[in-house]
Amino acid sequence: MAKKKGKVKYAGLVCSSCGERSYVTTRNTQNSPTLIEINKYCPRERKHTLHKETKKNLGRNEAPKR
Numbered sequence: 001m002a003k004k005k006g007k008v009k010y011a012g013l014v015c016s017s018c019g020e021r022s023y024v025t026t027r028n029t030q031n032s033p034t035l036i037e038i039n040k041y042c043p044r045e046r047k048h049t050l051h052k053e054t055k056k057n058l059g060r061n062e063a064p065k066r
């Protein structure tokens with residue numbers, strides 16, 4: 001098997017109302033080319049809000065292989 005790499009990227013999820021980055025997840029840029037938008041719990045506001053993907057991601061961008 002050929003070695004595959006570079007398709008899974010880290011994606012920080014930022015709260016759209018207060019700007020808190022509450023979550024970090026991964027996204028396969030080939031299978032899902034659009035940015036993530038998802039309703040998640042915001043610990044700062046203590047309620048569910050819309051979270052959007054940001055480019056900022058803890059200083060590295062390639063998710064480790066599992």
Ligand SMILES: [Zn+2]
Nearest residue numbers: 015018042045
């Ligand atoms: Zn918030």
